[in-house]
Amino acid sequence: MTTSFIDNSLATMRPVDASGAPYGRYTRVAIVLHWAIATCIVFNLSIGFFMESWPLPIRFTALMLHVSSGLTVLALTVARVVWRLLNEPPPYPAGMKPWERHTAHFAHFLLYAAMVLMPVTGWAILSAHAPPGSRGAAAEFATPPVSLAGLKPGVAPPGAMSGRPSGPPPILKVWNLVPMPMIAPISAIGKEPGGIAPLHVLHEEFVAWHSVGGYLLLGLLVLHIAGALKHQFIDRQSEFARMGIGSDT
Numbered sequence: 001m002t003t004s005f006i007d008n009s010l011a012t013m014r015p016v017d018a019s020g021a022p023y024g025r026y027t028r029v030a031i032v033l034h035w036a037i038a039t040c041i042v043f044n045l046s047i048g049f050f051m052e053s054w055p056l057p058i059r060f061t062a063l064m065l066h067v068s069s070g071l072t073v074l075a076l077t078v079a080r081v082v083w084r085l086l087n088e089p090p091p092y093p094a095g096m097k098p099w100e101r102h103t104a105h106f107a108h109f110l111l112y113a114a115m116v117l118m119p120v121t122g123w124a125i126l127s128a129h130a131p132p133g134s135r136g137a138a139a140e141f142a143t144p145p146v147s148l149a150g151l152k153p154g155v156a157p158p159g160a161m162s163g164r165p166s167g168p169p170p171i172l173k174v175w176n177l178v179p180m181p182m183i184a185p186i187s188a189i190g191k192e193p194g195g196i197a198p199l200h201v202l203h204e205e206f207v208a209w210h211s212v213g214g215y216l217l218l219g220l221l222v223l224h225i226a227g228a229l230k231h232q233f234i235d236r237q238s239e240f241a242r243m244g245i246g247s248d249t
């Protein structure tokens with residue numbers, strides 16, 4: 001570990017890297033985006049794996065929050081990528097070994113990919129239904145694998161909270177405010193009754209991708225947090241301060 005404490009001109013003993021520069025922090029905007037995205041992801045993973053087994057009213061609210069938080073991740077990730085392209089991140093501490101830098105880079109790339117692909121596959125699950133009012137929608141609702149007696153279109157049938165192809169998807173509002181738009185090219189596949197079967201196959205594919213993605217993202221988060229803890233406590237680098245926790249002095 002090559003951290004030294006040579007910034008005596010300021011008499012503050014600030015840690016500096018090999019070039020003599022103090023360890024940088026991310027910009028305030030990058031820090032806020034990082035923690036907002038992290039909070040939403042942890043929330044989504046925490047309820048995502050369990051919400052299917054909850055009783056209906058709670059399950060529906062959980063899905064609304066899950067969807068809203070997930071779409072927020074997507075929007076914040078776009079903002080974060082734009083910010084990152086415009087603002088150079090602080091350099092890694094000089095003491096980091098090449099394999100650690102490569103691993104961190106690769107893990108960050110995978111995290112960005114997951115922050116886009118998880119919301120998109122989730123959105124695709126709910127979009128994999130015939131557009132309301134189409135002939136396909138009538139066929140989709142007319143031949144459900146579960147009893148839909150007494151249910152109105154747009155109301156989630158029991159056990160179909162996620163809008164599994166057993167009837168129309170529940171009507172969801174993002175943060176209970178804005179009706180969630182569907183991904184039109186996906187729902188258009190079910191416009192005609194003949195498109196319903198392929199759409200149902202697609203629906204199950206999206207559920208599988210979203211589920212596998214959830215486990216992979218969980219693994220990535222564990223790796224990411226383990227790396228940060230190692231740099232902070234074993235290598236004694238000011239890792240937390242880079243992301244706004246505590247000071248680097």
Ligand code: HEM
Pocket residue numbers: 040041044045048049050052066067068069070071073115118119120121122123124125126161162163164207210211212214215217
């Ligand atoms: C960072 C964002 C997201 C994360 C980390 C996440 C994570 C998860 C996880 C872990 C599950 C459980 C998968 C399983 O049962 O194995 C799940 C389920 C689900 N998610 Fe997400 N999700 C995200 C965003 C979204 C978005 C934006 C939507 C919709 C617009 C969505 C819709 C769904 C649905 C419908 C299910 C239930 C799938 C089923 O039928 O089993 N998710 N999510």
